[in-house]
Amino acid sequence: MTDHAQVLADVRRGMIPAHIYNDSALFELEKERLFSRAWLFVAHESEIPQNGDYVVRRVLEDSFIISRDSRGEIRAMFNMCLHRGMQVCRAEMGNASNFRCPYHGWSYRNDGRIIGLPFHKEAYGGEDGFKKKGQTLLPAPNLASYNGLIFISMDSGAEPLEDFLGDFKYYLDFYTKQSAQGLEVRGPQRWRIKANWKIGAENFAGDMYHTPQTHTSVVEIGLFREPKAEKRKDGATYWADKGGGTTYKLPPGTFEERMRYVGYPDEMIDRIKQAWTPQQQRLVGEDGFMISAASCFPNMSFVHNWPKVEDGEDVLPFISLRVWQPISADETEVYSWFAVDAAAPEDYKAKSYKAYLMCFGSTGMFEQDDVENWVSLTNTAAGSMARRLLLNSRMGLLEDNSVVVDPLPAEQFHGPGYAQVGYNENNQRELLTLWADHLEMPPVRTDATAVGTHNPDGITPLVQTNRAPAVPCPSTEEKAAQA
Amino acid sequence: MTSTEPPARAGHGAAHSEQSVLGGHAPRQQRVGKPLTFDDARHLQAHQFLVDEAYLLDAQEYRAWLETLTDDIHYLMPVRVTTALGSGFDTSPGMAHFDENKYSLSRRVARFVTEHAWTEDPPSRLRHYITNVRTFASSDDDHLVVESAELLFRSRGDVNEAAFVSCGREDLLRREGQSWKLARRVISVDESVMRMQNLAVFL
Secondary structure, rough: HHHHHHHHHHOOEEEEEEHHHOOOHHHHHHHOOOOOOOOEEEEEEEOOOOEEEEEEEEEEEEEEEEEEOOOOOEEEOOOOOOOOOOOOOOOOEEEOOOEEEOOOOHHHHHOOOOEEOOOOOHHHHHHHHOOOOOEEEOOOOEEEEEEEEEEEEEOOOOOOOHHHHHHHHHHHHHHHHHOOOOEEEEEEEEEEOOOHHHHHHHHHHHHHHHHHOOOOHHHOOOOOOOOOHHHHOEEEEEOOOOOOEEEEEEEOOHHHHHHHOOOOOHHHHHHHHHHHHHHHHHHHOOOEEEEEEEEEOEEEEEEOOOOOOOHHHHHHHHEEEEEEEEOOOEEEEEEEEEEEOOOOHHHHHHHHHHHHHHOOOOOOHHHHHHHHHHHHHHHHHOOOOHOOOOEOOOOOOOOOOEOOOOOOOOOOOOOHHHEEEEOHHHHHHHHHHHHEEEEEEEEOOOOOOHHHEOOOOOOOHHHHHHHHOEEEEEEEHHHHHOO | OOOOOOOOOOOOHHHHHOOOOOOOOOOOEEEEOOOOOOOHHHHHHHHHHHHHHHHHHOOOOOOHOOOEEEEEEEEEEEEEEOOOOOOOOEEEEEOOOOOOOHHHHHHHHHHHOOOOOOOHOOOOEEEEEOOOOOEEOOOOOEEEEEEEEEEEEEEEOOOOOOEEEEEEEEEEEEOOOOEEEEEEEEEEEEEEEEEEOOOOOOO
């Protein structure tokens, strides 16, 4: 680590060596120590609503089939045949009871178990030669979900997902739990940008300062009334454990009036009041802050904005989830989903989708100008001059590390973590400090295993940590526990 | 079925438009019969429309382009996904890159003509290559269905690699007075993961 000790020390004091945004040696370290360990978002349960539905998602180079099996359980399995390593599923999504390897015809149930092995007896001498019984595709090392958001960790010894997320869960609920029915997620749109993955994550985490400059054009055309400079700096940023984000300050009013101000219809507000805790409602109703963009370490982000989607004064909110999937030190694949409360009226869903398309995603008018900046930054970070330049990421701090603006007292901001009104780079520093901490951790053990493929009941299904499983019948484990 | 019938995955523009989330307002005319012969005056007019449009888009003359669209335009670009043969679909359900009406297209154009659309300042160098054009009659004389293949080349700055988008299009043209206007366009992009940094372009 001696090579990078100075880099990490600089990052921790908010002076960012510019080359961290385009450095292949650091990218190797990120793969070995960060992406091998942190919980990474891969899919939402609503993307695979029916038994047999699956999506295929990658964690860096590793392809996983995320499948809802024929009994409704969700599993994640490494998309590589146990025999010669061919991908057993080459589609991105679909519905299947089993996956057949095109190479030699081995086939697997949608819970991972081998069901077909051609000429098992003749070629292998049956079970004596290859123990087919109880063998499965290699499971994802760790799988969990929160509010239907499915995460994989490549570390079988990772801390539980909810411990990892920590107090950021309080804010996650604003985006992902607006009724008991939870989210309906569509997409993703996917595209590749020649930009380092950290830049987008930092931007969504806390960059209120860029809004009035970068996004001038969307205010000029009447798409969004809020980002004018004087309004944006009235918002607060917050950080809580693994995530943080930005908020807008709303005009005076009750919880209901402020939810109406950003465009929620009354029936949705009624359901939201059932879904959010009193403490969550106080952030809007008493403190007057409405969540906007956010990031969850390391590479997941969120958007909640309320643009004008047709002539007139009415605005309408939309929610988007996204992943900054690293391809290399200078390339990222963006996955951008539209998300809406599953219980929302159909007319609202359609307009909210329109709001998303106009603002974010592959064609979004906000997004277009962001990416232009990030590509340029990444390009410029590749050379030797970038190794001599420390980028100032100390906004909000004086030279002696005292703060320019005091954090909000608890009675003015009812969320966990800490929050501060106005422009600052607290959240970008928090995100990069977590990044630095991970780069100093030892590599995760990734021993070769054949044992991990022996799962007589299929691959261990996903456990819902914060709500009743979708399928009411008790699992095998629960039955065993009751016996 | 004859050999001139479109392949199974082509010619579904009208259906895509009808099934899209925001296509409720879209005109529903569909192709009728075989492609018109290349010396048919209607084909020549449709071909000229597409070529003239390509020059407008290359030059980013978007306000003039907006004038070539009908007021009830539906401009749709579904998200393509890789699915197993026989699965019956190859677009992402309920999701698109573009699912636009005249208002949302007009906002996109309005943004480009502000002085603060940084993604196109300096502007991209664009070339829309249009080929494989064929024209079909529709159920009435005032509409034509036109298919084309399109390759967009986009170069930005001097350092970045150029980017391409390859797609097929199915358009519905409507006669308005002495000219044709675009009433519906369904863009079938050939990649599931776009290799362009954004779609601050029209296809």
